[in-house]
Amino acid sequence: MGEGGGNSRNNNNNNSNRPAWLQQYDLIGKIGEGTYGLVFLAKIKSQPNRGKSIAIKKFKQSKDGDGVSPTAIREIMLLREINHENVVKLVNVHINSSDMSLYLAFDYAEHDLYEIIRHHREKVNQSINQYSVKSMLWQLLNGLNYLHSNWIIHRDLKPSNILVMGEGDEQGVVKIADFGLARIYQAPLKPLSENGVVVTIWYRAPELLLGAKHYTSAVDMWAVGCIFAELLTLKPLFQGVEVKATPNPFQLDQLDKIFKVLGHPTPEKWPTLVNLPHWQTDQQHIQGRKYENPGLYSVVHLSQKSPAYDLLSKMLEYDPRKRITAAQALEHEYFRIDPLPGRNALVPCQPGEKIVNYPARPVDTTTDFEGSTSVQPPQPVSSGNAMSGSGVPPMVAARPLPRNMPPMAGMQRMPGPGMSAYNLASQAAMGGGMNPGGIPMQRGAGGQPHQQQQLRRKDPGMGMPGYPPQKSRRF
């Protein structure tokens, strides 16, 4: 994987600043920007994957002259080990030794939950259909279960990090992206604040808001609960106002938003609550207030008896030790009743269901790989169906440029990289406990998504670092 910067001293005068490895792509434009750097859309020029869309994530050079950023290192480290249908696929790494920049190439995903939710809220004015909500949630949990059973916590799950594949053989498949904050949690984890990282607080678990020092996989499940509710209502569930003070400010407003919906946590229901730093030090703030409990069910408009409500409330359990796990959630009744979840979350099979056509990701064609903007007027470019090989200009479609996107309050827009498994067929055919898919390929035919989970759990190699499967009896 990856080509070196050894030959990046370019002798091609036409693109004096372009590294040699870039020649294998047609650069279409910029599709995202985050604290780590920029994301570009490109297409592969040559066979066998000619015309295939690739998202290229460029990591900024470290400001303080400290080489490749630790965030990039950790993301590469994890992505190189990961292989699952519901997790982004890293297809290449490129380095530019001339300016010491680093690029990760992923399979491109046209959509993400942030944009899908926004489209429904602002354009369609209609909720996302039940089948799609359930399918996206199931696949998100399936990917997360894979990560958690491999001791990886994502730590930054939010709608913009959950990608959905556009047209193609993986259409409607969900991919968890952006592993910059993810950690293998066998090693002790430092609090995010210690790494100087800023993350959205809306999806942050209450134990973290109350100052818990240690991360567990339960923090990801809280985020999934928040995302589930947002898929149902099209509104962030707990939209707290972030205190920007450093370091690791105590986010009282976020807690306030949570307590208003879920009621006050109590040491009876959550015994370890009393050990959390902020619970003790900020007693008058947290414990002093009285909350009338309007009930989660009324906020998300679900019957208290519905399986959907039951699952959601188990994800939003205060005590992280009682919170439902990804593996348990996959076996929840919600996924066994109609409509059953499917592999293509975007296209329901039932006749009569309306298919929503989501807009393609906006592409800013005026920004080049160095991140500088050209003086040409911006040209919106379609990425979905343009075959832009051999110098044919990409098709033009009318849609907004990224800069026109109204940013949501307190939330940095970070469209993650897109991806899809290259050889889907071979993955699907793997079978056995490690089959990364596990989703019924045809709705109605399988319908038992939990089966794979059971198989995987039986794999004795899991969770036993450094031991061969056949020895598991002893440890």
Place this chain on the structure above:
Amino acid sequence: MAANFWASSHYKQLLEQEEVDVVHSPDKEKGFTLEDFKLIKMQMSNYIAKLAQYVKVRQRVVATAITYMRRVYTRKSMTEYEPHLVAPTCLYLASKAEESTVQARLLVFYIKKQYNDEKYRYEIKDILEMEMKVLEALNYYLVVYHPYRPLSQLLQDAGMTELTQLSWGLLNDTYKMDVILIYPPYMIALACIYIASVLKEKDTTAWFEELRADMNVVKNISMELLDFYDSQKVTADERIGAALHKLALKP
């Protein structure tokens, strides 16, 4: 994968001894022998451990750094990848991968403290450039499993925690060889327990039998380690010096 060694890139990348013991042609042209190659790798392992003491990182970081360095030299020559630069760079990269980032300027400070010789006194820029080359040489595979955790778990299981210190020391010494590139970590841990139990005259036969581990492999690793200690008796600085001298020769 992270928790499952058998699904990890580390497992997939394990090599045969013959694949590790390859002197690359630019080095060969300088008259480099396999012995020279091994000596310098050992010396650089010591160098990494020394620097790590200065910058105060855990043993795990040292072990990862040494593994990176040894992996680099399964693919690259020492002529092209100067060991005195590769070694600190691997420590630098490992510190990032293991979440205890060491600043490059700090490393450079201690490198200069270590070497008066002008040609080994690298600057930050050199380390950052080499970091990219090392990443590429590692093919971006950065997760490394070490025998430390299996070692303590196995000792607990065997009820022989009194062997911890001795076997831990033996384990540290395995990084002076290439065993981490060749054997699964738990096998290396077992070899260390095996040697420690023999030295302390503990009878572990029943325990090993019940474990159903491949004793041939355990004994092979043990023999390698014991051979290494034997060779250490005669390994004087001058042999290392001679090897390094050859490397310094212009082709």
